[in-house]
Amino acid sequence: MTYCVGMRLNAGLVFLSDSRTNAGVDQVGTFRKMSVFELAGDRAMVMMTAGNLSISQSIRQLVTELKTEDGHSIWTVPSMYEAARILGEAVRQVHERDAKGLADFGIEFNVSIIFGGQIKGERCRLFQIYSAGNFIESHDENTYFQIGEAKYGKPIIDRVVSPATSLDDAAKCALISMDSTLRSNVSVGLPLDLLVYESDKLAVSHFVTIDERNEYFQMIRNTWGQQLKTVFEGLEAPLWNAAPETPGNVLHSANTNSKPVRVAPPSGVTAPMASPLPLQTLSQQFHDGQQ
Numbered sequence: 001m002t003y004c005v006g007m008r009l010n011a012g013l014v015f016l017s018d019s020r021t022n023a024g025v026d027q028v029g030t031f032r033k034m035s036v037f038e039l040a041g042d043r044a045m046v047m048m049t050a051g052n053l054s055i056s057q058s059i060r061q062l063v064t065e066l067k068t069e070d071g072h073s074i075w076t077v078p079s080m081y082e083a084a085r086i087l088g089e090a091v092r093q094v095h096e097r098d099a100k101g102l103a104d105f106g107i108e109f110n111v112s113i114i115f116g117g118q119i120k121g122e123r124c125r126l127f128q129i130y131s132a133g134n135f136i137e138s139h140d141e142n143t144y145f146q147i148g149e150a151k152y153g154k155p156i157i158d159r160v161v162s163p164a165t166s167l168d169d170a171a172k173c174a175l176i177s178m179d180s181t182l183r184s185n186v187s188v189g190l191p192l193d194l195l196v197y198e199s200d201k202l203a204v205s206h207f208v209t210i211d212e213r214n215e216y217f218q219m220i221r222n223t224w225g226q227q228l229k230t231v232f233e234g235l236e237a238p239l240w241n242a243a244p245e246t247p248g249n250v251l252h253s254a255n256t257n258s259k260p261v262r263v264a265p266p267s268g269v270t271a272p273m274a275s276p277l278p279l280q281t282l283s284q285q286f287h288d289g290q291q
Contacts, residue, residue: 001020001021001050001148001149001185001187001188002017002018002020002021002033002049002050002051002147002148002149002188003017003018003050003146003147003148003149003150003152003153003178003181003185003188004016004017004018004033004034004048004049004050004114004146004147004148005114005144005145005146005150005153005157005174005177005178006046006048006114006116006126006138006144006145007126007143007144007157007161007165007170007174008116008124008125008126008138008143008144008163009143009161009163009164009165009166009167009170010163010164010199011166011167011198011199012124012167012196012197012198012199012201012205013046013116013117013118013124013126013196013197013199014167014170014171014174014194014195014196014197015034015046015048015114015116015193015194015195015196015197016171016174016175016177016178016192016193016194016195017032017033017034017048017192017193018033018148018178018181018182018188018189018190018191018192019031019032019033019189019190019191019192019193020187020188020189020190021053030189030191031053032193033048033049033050033056033193034046034047034048034193034195035047035048035049035060036195036204037063037064037074037075037117038203038204039075040202040203041120041202041203042119042120042202043075043117043118043119043120043202044117044118044197044201044202044203044204045074045080045083045115045116045117045118045119046114046115046116046117046195046197047060047063047087047113047114047115048113048114048115048147049111049112049113049147050111050112050113050147050148051110051111051112051131052102052107052108052109052110052111054098055094055098055109055110055111056111056113058094058098059087059090059091059094059111059113062090062093062094063086063087063090066086066089066090066093068082068085068086073086074086074087077119078119078121079119079122080116080117080118080119080122080125080127081125081137083115083117083119084115084127084129084135084137087113087115087127087129087135088129088133088134088135089133090133091111091113091129091130091131091132091133092132092133095109095131095132095133109131110131111131112128112129112130112131112147112148113128113129113130113147114126114127114128114129114145114146114147115127115128115129115135116138117197118197118199118200118202120202123199124197124199125137125138126138126144126145127145128145128147140163143161143162143163143165144157144161148188149181149185149187149188152177152180152181152183152184152185153176153177153178153180153181154177155180156173156176156177156180157173157174157177160173161173167196167198167205171194171196172220174194175192175194175210175216175217175220176220176224178192179217179220179221179224190210190211190212191209191210191211192209192210192211192217193207193208193209193210194206194207194208194209194210195207236248236249237249238250238251238252239251239252240252241253241254242254
């Protein structure tokens with residue numbers, strides 16, 4: 001499986017992907033899922049993929065070859081929107097070529113793509129492309145996209161990231177999001193690829209491959225867990241059946257009528273009577289009472 005996240009911020013873009021493709025008992029596959037299309041000074045674009053690896057690799061190869069009706073390629077199109085259209089067309093062509101053959105073997109045509117970057121003359125843009133080749137674009141109301149095992153790492157991003165978030169804070173948040181996913185799903189694994197793009201640089205600003213020896217990521221893994229536990233222990237326990245005038249952390253007040261939905265037992269069913277204590281136990285209790 002996979003987890004990838006891309007963020008579009010006022011300051012630029014952040015991309016993070018894992019590299020695990022399968023995690024069997026005796027076979028763990030590792031393939032890098034991030035690809036960079038860079039023409040320094042003119043454009044810098046990043047593609048991350050999730051889903052069937054053979055489909056993803058076919059799409060990546062085809063993207064470098066496709067041209068639009070007016071002769072443009074991904075290296076020459078004037079906008080990120082046109083670049084995303086080329087990527088979508090590559091998805092459709094691979095589907096047309098391979099989908100039926102895969103289906104004959106019971107394999108679903110499954111691919112998801114995060115694609116973002118900047119072309120000279122326009123702002124940074126970020127897209128999510130689906131198996132049908134259609135896509136959506138990130139806006140201020142939705143500053144990030146996730147593909148793969150997204151649910152574990154989503155809460156921290158929702159709480160922290162906004163368009164005004166700095167690139168360093170966004171990278172830190174992406175790594176915490178990945179750590180949450182790694183802890184909860186064995187199908188996502190190291191090493192990770194982290195790429196940071198600063199707006200208007202038109203070249204990759206920072207890139208690092210992170211393995212289990214990376215000191216910063218290990219610090220995040222250890223510190224984040226400890227800080228979460230500290231915050232959890234600092235929260236007060238709830239108050240049950242409190243008087244109506246009680247202020248503070250009241251989970252249930254005495255003046256509320258909260259009852260569970262109880263299922264009535266069938267007619268004739270009653271609770272069993274308590275079993276009588278064995279004679280030996282009764283004798284022991286009597287003896288203890290005489291002490």
